[in-house]
Amino acid sequence: MNETQVPGAASPYLIAPDPSAARLTRKVTGIDHTGAETAVSVVEERPLTIFLNGQEIVTAMTIGDYPEYLAIGxxxxxxxxxxxxEITSVDYDEELETVVVRTASLTTYEEKLRKKTRTSGCAVGTVFGDMMEGLEGLTLPAAELRTSWLYALAHRINTTPSLYLEAGAIHGTVLCREDCPLVxxxxxxxxxxxxxxxxxxxRHGESPADKILYTTGRLTSEMVIKTALMGIPVLAxxxxxxxxxxxxARQVGLTCIGRMRGKRFVCLAGAxxxxxxxDPESVPEEAGKHRRKSAS
Incomplete structure (x- = not known):
């Protein structure tokens, strides 16, 4: 899928959701609470098998956009x-639903992971021990975080057209710099x-030191670890x-902001x-039609 350029103010998205993309949702007919027939958009799920050189690593259930970035990430x-x-090639085969990432030399990790299925459930999909090892000696940069950035980001992200607003049952994650959402x-x-x-x-050699990661999901240990390993100093x-x-988050110096709704938020690490x-009182309450509930 091509990257989506979104026109906007001073700093447009580099990549943004495309709710109109045909492969990502489909209409399903059902019966509503009154007994009337209704058609709703539902998110598609499809398997994607990731290979590292000649080794099959994992099968993930995904909506199917940006498979190359998903595999590399x-x-x-x-x-x-x-x-x-050095990545020499990334080959995606839509018919076989596979991505093969090839490196200039064999890595030391291709024998480390036995084949396992990664589902869309929130409690699976990572090799936890390996991730914990990566935290040893890690300290993130002490990045400043302005509350005006948080309020601006929340408003811009929550009013951006998205699959969540179109069909629900999905999580969103946004890479930001100061008050500008980027990806x-x-x-x-x-x-x-x-x-x-x-x-x-x-893939693009983007520096993490000045970034904020915004997510609709819960701030679990795995989410915190992934953010820290990416080198991003703020998670909201x-x-x-x-x-x-x-x-x-406190151990590695990650600023951790949660429960962001309208003018409210809680900071439990990096305050x-x-x-x-x-002034929080100058921040308007969220309009109901733009509220994004955390996908379960």
């Missing part, structure tokens, strides 16, 4: 692709959406936290880096 976030690793990815699993962001950053969400996620440059 998954391998990157699992520690199978390291800084400086907005969606998928049935929040890990997939984050992996697409990681793949885009790795409309949803809540887990205790271990907060503990890890000393918050710059309160905007």
């Amino acid at each position: 998954f391998l990157r976030n699992q520690g199978m692709l390291r800084d400086g690793e 907005y990815m969606e998928d049935v699993g929040r890990h997939n959406a984050v992996d697409k962001i990681a793949g885009w950053m790795f 969400s409309r949803s809540g936290f887990t205790a271990w996620g907060v503990e890890i 000393e880096r918050l710059v309160r440059d905007m």
